Amino acid sequence: MVESLRQLSKASVYDYTTRPRHEWVMDHAGQIIILVSQIYWAKGAEEALDGILVPDDPIEGIKQWYDQTVHYLNGLIQLVRGELTKLQRGALVSLITIDVHNRDIIEYLINDGTASKKEFNWQMRIRYYWDESIGAIGDCRIEQVTASFVFAHEYLGASFRLVITPLSDRCYMTLTGALQLQLGGAPAGPAGTGKTETTKDLAKALGNCCVVFNCGENLDYKFMGKFLKGLAQCGAWACFDEFNRINVEVLSVVAQQIITIQIALRGNASEFEFEGQVIKLIPTFGVFITMNPGYAGRTELPDNLKA
Numbered sequence: 001m002v003e004s005l006r007q008l009s010k011a012s013v014y015d016y017t018t019r020p021r022h023e024w025v026m027d028h029a030g031q032i033i034i035l036v037s038q039i040y041w042a043k044g045a046e047e048a049l050d051g052i053l054v055p056d057d058p059i060e061g062i063k064q065w066y067d068q069t070v071h072y073l074n075g076l077i078q079l080v081r082g083e084l085t086k087l088q089r090g091a092l093v094s095l096i097t098i099d100v101h102n103r104d105i106i107e108y109l110i111n112d113g114t115a116s117k118k119e120f121n122w123q124m125r126i127r128y129y130w131d132e133s134i135g136a137i138g139d140c141r142i143e144q145v146t147a148s149f150v151f152a153h154e155y156l157g158a159s160f161r162l163v164i165t166p167l168s169d170r171c172y173m174t175l176t177g178a179l180q181l182q183l184g185g186a187p188a189g190p191a192g193t194g195k196t197e198t199t200k201d202l203a204k205a206l207g208n209c210c211v212v213f214n215c216g217e218n219l220d221y222k223f224m225g226k227f228l229k230g231l232a233q234c235g236a237w238a239c240f241d242e243f244n245r246i247n248v249e250v251l252s253v254v255a256q257q258i259i260t261i262q263i264a265l266r267g268n269a270s271e272f273e274f275e276g277q278v279i280k281l282i283p284t285f286g287v288f289i290t291m292n293p294g295y296a297g298r299t300e301l302p303d304n305l306k307a
Contacts, residue, residue, distance in 0.1 A: 025091075080093070206284075
């Protein structure tokens with residue numbers, strides 16, 4: 001699966017430059033058009049900021065790139081108004097959602113007078129690059145501030161994407177920073193504010209599989225051990241919803257299970273011992289929890305688990 005998607009992505013990267021964008025989007029899978037479109041958008045923005053687009057004038061360059069981004073967006077809007085299959089429409093709606101955010105980013109850079117790609121206004125964005133030096137055929141590298149990932153190429157289909165707000169941007173920055181340090185993330189807040197959806201959307205942005213699991217007081221440490229063992233071996237993410245419903249006695253054991261995996265990740269181990277069994281470890285593993293504080297029947301997290 002990963003190999004196939006990587007080859008399709010590479011083919012799409014080369015195909016992008018050969019014809020108009022509105023033709024190109026109709027011939028590739030939804031997940032891949034978003035990925036490749038992001039790669040070329042970041043490339044164009046960096047060329048503008050480097051003074052390549054308009055020689056030695058990054059401010060004017062970024063204004064031109066804004067016009068180009070709007071032009072691309074208008075092209076997609078024309079397509080969406082036409083006759084499309086359900087699948088094509090789903091893929092294009094997701095692409096437009098991402099493109100609108102990209103347009104907003106460029107607008108923000110113009111208003112803030114950003115004149116270099118080294119400035120934080122640009123570094124804080126999730127940026128995609130096609131890197132020929134990764135593996136045999138090249139791969140997509142994703143960067144945000146100090147964090148760096150290789151796109152995981154999990155087959156996600158033409159799934160919908162969240163509208164990205166400044167708050168989502170800050171959440172993504174926090175979570176990618178945590179992942180870079182081999183830690184987990186714990187978005188907190190009232191019910192229905194999008195903690196789980198934001199985590200799932202970040203997984204889509206990094207090409208990862210994300211399993212959402214609703215926790216209850218009937219969970220024991222053996223079940224959690226099996227769950228974490230599976231995640232470590234396939235490099236997936238889990239988002240444990242309403243994590244503080246689990247009994248506090250179980251949570252302190254879960255803390256030991258998670259730290260065992262984190263120590264193995266920090267040591268760049270390809271396999272490690274987990275509950276008496278040697279299992280393999282894929283480094284894209286990530287564990288996230290969401291909690292709704294202050295309801296009856298919820299436990300406080302033990303200190304070792306918070307850490």
